[in-house]
Amino acid sequence: MKLGKFLLTTIVITLTFVCTDLIAFAEEETTVKELEKVGVNIEVFQDGRVKPIDENAMYTEVELDEILKEIGYPDNYISTLPKESKRTLISKGGKIVDTDVELTHNYISKDGNQYEVTDNNKSEIKAIQKEDLKSKGIKEDELHQYNLANDDISLFNCSHPFEGMCVHDDWSGLLMTLYKGETSTSYIYEMILDATWQKGTTNVNFGDAMALHWGEYGQPVPNSQEFIFFAAYNDLTQTRESFTPRVNNGNGIGHTFFLLPTNTQNVRAQGGVLSQDIYIAKSYNHELTVTAEYVHPWLPANLSVGVNVGGIDISWNVSEFFGDTWSWQVSLIPQRPMMQREELNVENELKN
Numbered sequence: 001m002k003l004g005k006f007l008l009t010t011i012v013i014t015l016t017f018v019c020t021d022l023i024a025f026a027e028e029e030t031t032v033k034e035l036e037k038v039g040v041n042i043e044v045f046q047d048g049r050v051k052p053i054d055e056n057a058m059y060t061e062v063e064l065d066e067i068l069k070e071i072g073y074p075d076n077y078i079s080t081l082p083k084e085s086k087r088t089l090i091s092k093g094g095k096i097v098d099t100d101v102e103l104t105h106n107y108i109s110k111d112g113n114q115y116e117v118t119d120n121n122k123s124e125i126k127a128i129q130k131e132d133l134k135s136k137g138i139k140e141d142e143l144h145q146y147n148l149a150n151d152d153i154s155l156f157n158c159s160h161p162f163e164g165m166c167v168h169d170d171w172s173g174l175l176m177t178l179y180k181g182e183t184s185t186s187y188i189y190e191m192i193l194d195a196t197w198q199k200g201t202t203n204v205n206f207g208d209a210m211a212l213h214w215g216e217y218g219q220p221v222p223n224s225q226e227f228i229f230f231a232a233y234n235d236l237t238q239t240r241e242s243f244t245p246r247v248n249n250g251n252g253i254g255h256t257f258f259l260l261p262t263n264t265q266n267v268r269a270q271g272g273v274l275s276q277d278i279y280i281a282k283s284y285n286h287e288l289t290v291t292a293e294y295v296h297p298w299l300p301a302n303l304s305v306g307v308n309v310g311g312i313d314i315s316w317n318v319s320e321f322f323g324d325t326w327s328w329q330v331s332l333i334p335q336r337p338m339m340q341r342e343e344l345n346v347e348n349e350l351k352n
Helices: 061-071 083-092 122-134 140-145 338-352
Strands: 005-008 032-037 040-045 099-107 113-118 166-168 171-182 186-197 208-213 218-220 226-233 238-243 247-249 252-257 269-279 288-297 304-306 311-315 323-332
Touching: 032 061, 032 288, 040 061, 083 186, 083 238, 099 122, 099 140, 122 140, 140 288, 171 288, 171 323, 186 208, 186 288, 208 269, 208 304, 208 311, 247 304, 252 304, 252 311, 288 311
Parallel strands: none
Antiparallel strands: 005 311, 032 040, 099 113, 099 323, 166 171, 171 186, 186 269, 208 252, 208 288, 218 269, 226 238, 226 269, 247 252, 288 323, 304 311
């Protein structure tokens, strides 16, 4: 029986369609674009997508960074990536879509209350967090092991407002929408949720959970779902493992995993990346909503993830729970990136 639950429900317009054409258009024309800063030539499609690049191509890390910037990944995100991950991303190509992102951080206290954490109430939340920990016998000199609200750091230091990359002390999270092309009936997007502990993470680790939800309006591309666990060590070595998400259905995907203990593993940074390609029918010209969740418990919780038509359900089977939850909501209108940028330019001109 589930004794605790964090539930996000998304209300969406129901859309039923069958995508019978799963074959991409014939070879598209590209133009060569020079990235002047590094003197590297890449190929770009007419809709603004960068053509996928061989991940074994001999690029320096600076050159990889410039290619990723052209695809649209934010600078602060690129700076957190190991070189191997950068090579993987250029092999996907595509174009990051400008979307409206809402990100909320909540602290769930041991008495079951849920508090939205903001820059204005960090001190109050930190006091609650300390009381919760001390009630469990955690000593003052052990509090630094937990993700306490930090008075000196902005909780939501968004480096790129369209993608919603936000930093909470040592933790950063990013929900991205990558446009990958189209068929005759559908647009193809990859939804990517990346959560990273920039300093490895605290020594406290009771298992984290993350999930993506796109509901009835999208159809998952077969065999495109993936969870990647990555870690970078102080000796500059890196590890990267790929898994099939534990939860995987037509409405979304989810995964639970354990981070490495930094006090024994000498970890510099680590985290998880959850992703899925989806088809969205061209006939659907309304605003769409994609949601994501990340949960980090401060006590053993045995988390489980559920994704259904209504949204994401991350639950725990303990009578007492406290910890962090982060929630994203992204709204977009399915279309080619070039069309979207033209509309944004017109909108900006009208404002001026």
